[in-house]
Amino acid sequence: MAERESSSPLLLNKEMDQPSVFLPDALIREARRQKGLADAPTPDVCVLDPDGDILRRLISAGEARRCGDWPCYHSDLYAFQLHGREVGMVACAVGAPFAVLVAEQLFALGCELLISITSAGQIAETWPPPYFVLIERAMRDEGTSHHYLAPSIFVAADADLIAATSDALKAAGVGFHVGATWTTDAPFRETRRAIEAARAQGVLAVEMEAAALYALAKRCRRHVVCLAYVTNAMGQSGIDFEKGADGGAADALRVLDAVIAKWRTSKVRPPR
Numbered sequence: 542m543a544e545r546e547s548s549s550p551l552l553l554n555k556e557m558d559q560p561s562v563f564l565p566d567a568l569i570r571e572a573r574r575q576k577g578l579a580d581a582p583t584p585d586v587c588v589l590d591p592d593g594d595i596l597r598r599l600i601s602a603g604e605a606r607r608c609g610d611w612p613c614y615h616s617d618l619y620a621f622q623l624h625g626r627e628v629g630m631v632a633c634a635v636g637a638p639f640a641v642l643v644a645e646q647l648f649a650l651g652c653e654l655l656i657s658i659t660s661a662g663q664i665a666e667t668w669p670p671p672y673f674v675l676i677e678r679a680m681r682d683e684g685t686s687h688h689y690l691a692p693s694i695f696v697a698a699d700a701d702l703i704a705a706t707s708d709a710l711k712a713a714g715v716g717f718h719v720g721a722t723w724t725t726d727a728p729f730r731e732t733r734r735a736i737e738a739a740r741a742q743g744v745l746a747v748e749m750e751a752a753a754l755y756a757l758a759k760r761c762r763r764h765v766v767c768l769a770y771v772t773n774a775m776g777q778s779g780i781d782f783e784k785g786a787d788g789g790a791a792d793a794l795r796v797l798d799a800v801i802a803k804w805r806t807s808k809v810r811p812p813r
Contacts, residue, residue: 551687557760565649572612581610582651584620586801587629589640589657591750595797596632598790605630613646615639623801637685637726637753644757644765654764654804657754658793661722661746661769662731664739671789673717673796674745674769675710677703679752680723682735686756694742695721696755698766706766709803715796720745722769724752746771768796 572578590596599605599621608629611618616634620627629652634643644655663670678697681687686696703719710717723739725731725747739747751767758765770789 551684552692555688555691557689557691565645568614569612569646569649572614576612578610578612581608583608583611583618583647584627584629585651585653586804587618587631587647587652587655588797589634589643589655589659589750589754590630590632590793591635591640591657591659593632595658595790595793596630598794599630612650613643616643623798626805628797628801634750636749637683637724640750641685641753641757644754644763648761648763653808654766654801655754656797656800657750657765657767658796659748659750659767659769660772660789661748662728663745663771663774664723664736664747665720665743665745666774667745668718668771670774671770671772671792673710673715673792674722674771675703675706675717675719676722676748676751676755676767676769677719678721679748679755679767680721680739680742680744681752681756683724683726683749683752685753686724689753689756689760696752696759698755699758699764702764702766705803705807706800709799710796712803713795713799715799717768717796718745722751722767723747724749745769766800 596605596619605619605621608618608620616631619630621630631643634640647655676698678695680695681693690696707719721744723744728749731747746769748769754765754767757763
């Protein structure tokens with residue numbers, strides 16, 4: 542019988558101070574070469590829409606166009622207008638690895654602010670869903686963040702960006718809560734013990750991307766803000782996963798409007 546390893550490979554040979562051999566620029570270069578794409582930048586603000594509800598609403602209203610020169614093998618970039626300026630959006634990049642794969646390429650192509658709005662399951666039974674959580678820190682129960690930062694229980698968002706986002710949402714009259722989430726790679730392995738442990742850590746909700754996106758932001762000094770739209774109690778009630786009209790897209794667009802307007806009028810300093 543093979544000798545058991547004393548530690549998971551996830552925590553071995555990461556060398557956080559060493560640069561990566563494979564960079565997003567190389568993937569972008571080869572995608573452009575193979576597909577004959579023009580050298581086109583992304584909008585300065587981009588959105589990850591893991592559920593796809595926001596983009597479906599924009600497409601159905603004729604308000605989003607597909608960006609044909611987006612050099613990513615695994616997704617499509619769309620653009621839509623907010624206050625006369627383009628915003629980019631990639632839908633259905635679900636989970637930490639996929640979200641960071643897309644985020645790295647967005648930043649390499651000129652994105653300056655990335656906003657993620659994902660649905661989430663309720664952990665703290667404090668308010669009835671649906672409601673928004675502005676994620677100020679995320680529990681790292683996924684694999685991707687451990688390739689960007691040394692081990693820790695949580696990774697925190699940039700404090701200045703969270704403060705600016707909070708101010709923007711308050712000024713717009715958007716109801717929300719600020720707090721922690723639990724990022725997992727395995728939504729169908731959310732056991733009672735794991736849920737209780739997360740609740741004991743002050744976690745409000747569980748989602749699949751924030752910890753990895755915040756680790757990327759911290760490691761690479763990028764601006765990322767993640768919001769969770771708490772829509773369900775993980776299927777434990779008779780009626781669950783309800784997001785409101787248009788799958789919650791109208792509420793999400795209101796959030797985006799407030800956050801992006803604040804960003805473009807008073808950009809916060811580069812993340813620490």
